[in-house]
Amino acid sequence: MYFFLTRAAIAACFLAAVTGCGRRETLVQVGDREGMLRIGNGAEPAGLDPQVDTGEPEHDIMITLFEGLVDPDPRDSSPVPGVAERWDISPDGKIYTFHLRKNAHWSNGDPVTARDFLESYHRILMPALGAEYAYMFYPVANAQAFNEGKITNYDEVGFKAPDDFTFVITLDKPTPYLLPMMVHNSWYPVPISTIKKYGALDDPSNPWTKPGRLVGNGPFLLKEWKINSHILVVRNPSYWGANDVRLNSIYFDPEENYDTAERMFRSGQLHIDLQAPPSKVAFYRKYKPNLLNDYPLLSTYYYRFNVTKPPLNDKRVRQALAMSIDRRAICETVARAGEQPIFCLTPPNTAGYTAKAQLKEDPAAARRLLAEAGYPDGKNFPTIDVLFNTGAGHKPIAEALQQMWKKNLNINILLRNEEWKVYLDSTEHMDYFIARAGWGADYDDPSSFLELSITGGGNNQTGWGNPEYDRLIEVVSHTQDQAARYDAYQKAEAILVDEMPVLPIYVYTRPRLIVPDVKNWAPNPLDIYDYKAVWLEPQH
Amino acid sequence: MFRFIARRFLETIPVLFIIATATFFMMRMAPGGPFDKEKSIPADIKARMAAHYGLDKPLFQQYLLQMKHLLEGNLGPSFKYPGRTVNEIIADAFPASLELGAEALLVALAMGLAAGLTASLKQNSALDHLPMSLAMIGICVPTFVMGPLLISAFALHLDWFNAAGWFFARDRVLPALTLGAYYAAYVARLTRGGMLEILHQDYIRTARAKGAGGARVLFKHALRGGILPVVSFLGPAVAGLLTGSFVVETIFGVPGLGRFFVTSAFNRDYFMVMGSVLFYAVFVIVLNLVVDIVLVWLDPKLRFE
Numbered sequence: 001m002y003f004f005l006t007r008a009a010i011a012a013c014f015l016a017a018v019t020g021c022g023r024r025e026t027l028v029q030v031g032d033r034e035g036m037l038r039i040g041n042g043a044e045p046a047g048l049d050p051q052v053d054t055g056e057p058e059h060d061i062m063i064t065l066f067e068g069l070v071d072p073d074p075r076d077s078s079p080v081p082g083v084a085e086r087w088d089i090s091p092d093g094k095i096y097t098f099h100l101r102k103n104a105h106w107s108n109g110d111p112v113t114a115r116d117f118l119e120s121y122h123r124i125l126m127p128a129l130g131a132e133y134a135y136m137f138y139p140v141a142n143a144q145a146f147n148e149g150k151i152t153n154y155d156e157v158g159f160k161a162p163d164d165f166t167f168v169i170t171l172d173k174p175t176p177y178l179l180p181m182m183v184h185n186s187w188y189p190v191p192i193s194t195i196k197k198y199g200a201l202d203d204p205s206n207p208w209t210k211p212g213r214l215v216g217n218g219p220f221l222l223k224e225w226k227i228n229s230h231i232l233v234v235r236n237p238s239y240w241g242a243n244d245v246r247l248n249s250i251y252f253d254p255e256e257n258y259d260t261a262e263r264m265f266r267s268g269q270l271h272i273d274l275q276a277p278p279s280k281v282a283f284y285r286k287y288k289p290n291l292l293n294d295y296p297l298l299s300t301y302y303y304r305f306n307v308t309k310p311p312l313n314d315k316r317v318r319q320a321l322a323m324s325i326d327r328r329a330i331c332e333t334v335a336r337a338g339e340q341p342i343f344c345l346t347p348p349n350t351a352g353y354t355a356k357a358q359l360k361e362d363p364a365a366a367r368r369l370l371a372e373a374g375y376p377d378g379k380n381f382p383t384i385d386v387l388f389n390t391g392a393g394h395k396p397i398a399e400a401l402q403q404m405w406k407k408n409l410n411i412n413i414l415l416r417n418e419e420w421k422v423y424l425d426s427t428e429h430m431d432y433f434i435a436r437a438g439w440g441a442d443y444d445d446p447s448s449f450l451e452l453s454i455t456g457g458g459n460n461q462t463g464w465g466n467p468e469y470d471r472l473i474e475v476v477s478h479t480q481d482q483a484a485r486y487d488a489y490q491k492a493e494a495i496l497v498d499e500m501p502v503l504p505i506y507v508y509t510r511p512r513l514i515v516p517d518v519k520n521w522a523p524n525p526l527d528i529y530d531y532k533a534v535w536l537e538p539q540h
Numbered sequence: 541m542f543r544f545i546a547r548r549f550l551e552t553i554p555v556l557f558i559i560a561t562a563t564f565f566m567m568r569m570a571p572g573g574p575f576d577k578e579k580s581i582p583a584d585i586k587a588r589m590a591a592h593y594g595l596d597k598p599l600f601q602q603y604l605l606q607m608k609h610l611l612e613g614n615l616g617p618s619f620k621y622p623g624r625t626v627n628e629i630i631a632d633a634f635p636a637s638l639e640l641g642a643e644a645l646l647v648a649l650a651m652g653l654a655a656g657l658t659a660s661l662k663q664n665s666a667l668d669h670l671p672m673s674l675a676m677i678g679i680c681v682p683t684f685v686m687g688p689l690l691i692s693a694f695a696l697h698l699d700w701f702n703a704a705g706w707f708f709a710r711d712r713v714l715p716a717l718t719l720g721a722y723y724a725a726y727v728a729r730l731t732r733g734g735m736l737e738i739l740h741q742d743y744i745r746t747a748r749a750k751g752a753g754g755a756r757v758l759f760k761h762a763l764r765g766g767i768l769p770v771v772s773f774l775g776p777a778v779a780g781l782l783t784g785s786f787v788v789e790t791i792f793g794v795p796g797l798g799r800f801f802v803t804s805a806f807n808r809d810y811f812m813v814m815g816s817v818l819f820y821a822v823f824v825i826v827l828n829l830v831v832d833i834v835l836v837w838l839d840p841k842l843r844f845e
Contacts, residue, residue, distance in 0.1 A: 421572025
């Protein structure tokens with residue numbers, strides 16, 4: 001090894017001498033000078049079509065290129081004016097009228113009009129496009145029927161553009177979380193004429209988003225995109241609020257490996273590393289707290305119970321399993337990235353809602369419940385397993401729970417590790433007893449969590465259903481009266497905590513590393529960033 | 541020679557056919573599909589996406605269709621990156637892998653041949669034991685240990701290089717060393733073994749007896765035969781080096797092809813898996829052919845076989 005390292009050192013010295021060695025200006029310092037923010041974005045974006053691509057790394061970039069009718073407030077992701085400068089809501093809560101600003105333009109110079117929104121929303125509802133987030137439009141009159149191909153006349157869908165700068169949305173029933181939902185990228189307008197130029201409107205693989213082709217209406221323009229290397233966006237001079245945008249450009253590095261990205265951060269290549277490796281969080285918290293920025297997300301880590309299989313079809317067994325673990329110990333000694341224990345499904349303070357029904361950790365009571373279910377001191381408890389996917393630290397958590405169940409309930413639970421897609425296949429087909437799961441809110445409202453457990457819902461995957469629960473979520477909660485709505489959610493969540501088809505464990509946090517040069521960066525629970533307000537100031 | 545090359549070329553056709561067929565059916569037998577995600581997609585949307593890519597047709601029909609496209613040189617669209625085709629992705633990512641591989645190959649040959657020759661000439665001396673022990677360590681230390689060690693020393697402490705990335709000339713140094721060192725260790729051991737065998741041959745003794753100098757014996761007489769094992773090793777090794785290393789590309793953030801070999805299988809990106817497997821297969825076959833030609837040229841005994 002010495003031999004190789006010596007040679008490596010000689011070669012390195014030589015090259016360093018050639019390329020200019022010593023303490024050189026880091027890329028972060030260059031970025032500070034040139035107004036270029038450098039971000040480790042966590043993954044290569046699958047694409048940049050706001051109606052087709054859905055993940056967080058994609059969203060982080062798309063928000064720079066497009067702007068919806070409403071924009072997220074960087075402090076709490078709540079809706080503030082975007083292309084629409086104001087809006088009115090009818091007294092019955094079913095008609096939303098948006099008044100568009102007249103100085104909004106596409107990057108090719110065309111004005112952004114109500115017609116653009118009308119045609120864009122037509123595209124996302126086209127059945128052949130197969131848009132994953134078309135469901136976000138289902139509160140709109142006839143949108144679901146159109147998306148499912150039951151009606152084919154788009155005029156029947158509740159979108160209207162009476163003039164260039166007025167856009168009207170008509171809903172089936174009051175949906176007070178419509179505006180928070182419209183913050184999502186699936187509500188961005190898309191440049192229909194550009195898309196048509198490069199293929200069919202409803203072709204999800206239409207290549208219109210490449211550099212040089214993509215036309216957007218956001219504060220930045222796509223300049224370069226090299227796969228697995230970088231995406232560069234530069235300030236858009238035709239953006240209506242261009243004067244308030246302080247960065248000249250943003251450089252997204254798609255590095256997927258947490259450790260590599262953290263090393264890049266340490267060597268001065270990134271201003272922001274959006275995902276610090278969990279194993280290093282404790283170090284930063286202790287020694288460099290000024291670089292660590294972590295904030296609880298609207299995202300829950302939980303286990304699903306397959307309630308169709310004994311012994312988990314017995315509520316008392318599910319309760320016993322949920323009450324006999326120590327969530328704080330898991331957060332502090334196993335997960336270790338600042339996660340918060342959670343005792344219901346919806347994270348606290350989701351749009352001002354915090355569930356009153358909270359699960360109690362009580363191993364003695366859990367043992368009693370297990371005995372009542374026919375397994376005193378764990379005797380005769382059948383062999384069941386916990387399914388989890390490879391990676392992301394799921395195994396140590398499953399092992400910790402296995403130990404806790406052994407210690408507190410005297411039952412043996414096996415572990416089953418599957419590769420990601422195999423695991424998804426198993427959970428979808430309910431081929432499991434207990435399975436790891438995670439859920440992040442798509443919008444800031446408790447319904448984003450509580451709709452999960454509706455009978456037969458695509459993401460329920462537990463076999464559990466309850467008519468009263470469904471009624472509370474699907475009927476009672478659709479009211480303009482905020483107090484009545486949250487009361488329905490409280491009752492629904494109480495049913496969930498009592499019936500326990502899912503075992504909540506913790507609220508995710510996203511530990512990020514940020515150099516102090518980055519100013520006005522606001523963390524928020526939906527992890528939506530507002531780059532418009534950010535500026536760079538070198539530290540002296 | 542022409543007949544030899546033509547025959548070998550014809551042999552590649554059934555080999556590629558078998559590889560493509562095996563890849564197709566193995567990939568489809570794996571549970572899970574390209575459109576499975578943590579947030580499950582409604583069944584009808586999944587069905588529409590499958591139909592868009594022709595995955596709703598009977599399996600054998602899909603197989604025939606893909607074979608037809610492959611013959612036309614069309615590797616198909618990527619499911620994971622919907623706006624891109626597999627051809628585009630390979631064309632985008634391959635240059636970085638090619639460059640890294642070529643640089644690593646240079647490192648491997650320069651370090652490996654020098655160490656191997658020195659060791660063989662000074663057999664059983666310190667100049668033999670030291671490089672050979674280090675070569676053994678080089679083989680045993682995996683790239684995922686070597687890479688972070690080099691980064692820690694030269695990027696984070698000495699600040700001579702960036703920790704990762706692929707933009708400046710200096711960004712090439714650490715990945716090429718990491719990848720090259722591993723192969724250098726093999727080259728060194730194979731060179732030493734091959735040279736020792738040759739140096740004990742009668743014709744070397746004859747050359748020395750006739751008064752040939754050390755350098756002349758080494759380079760004119762011995763080296764040609766001594767590096768035969770290295771040449772055999774280099775065929776598949778070069779294919780591996782040039783088509784990208786998953787580990788080194790991941791550690792150093794190199795935008796190469798190596799990552800796609802692994803991630804496309806995880807993503808069930810069927811066409812991407814097929815494209816990268818066939819691309820690699822063609823590389824291995826072509827380079828093995830080149831090695832065979834070089835071996836025949838180097839070793840007169842083979843010309844009679």
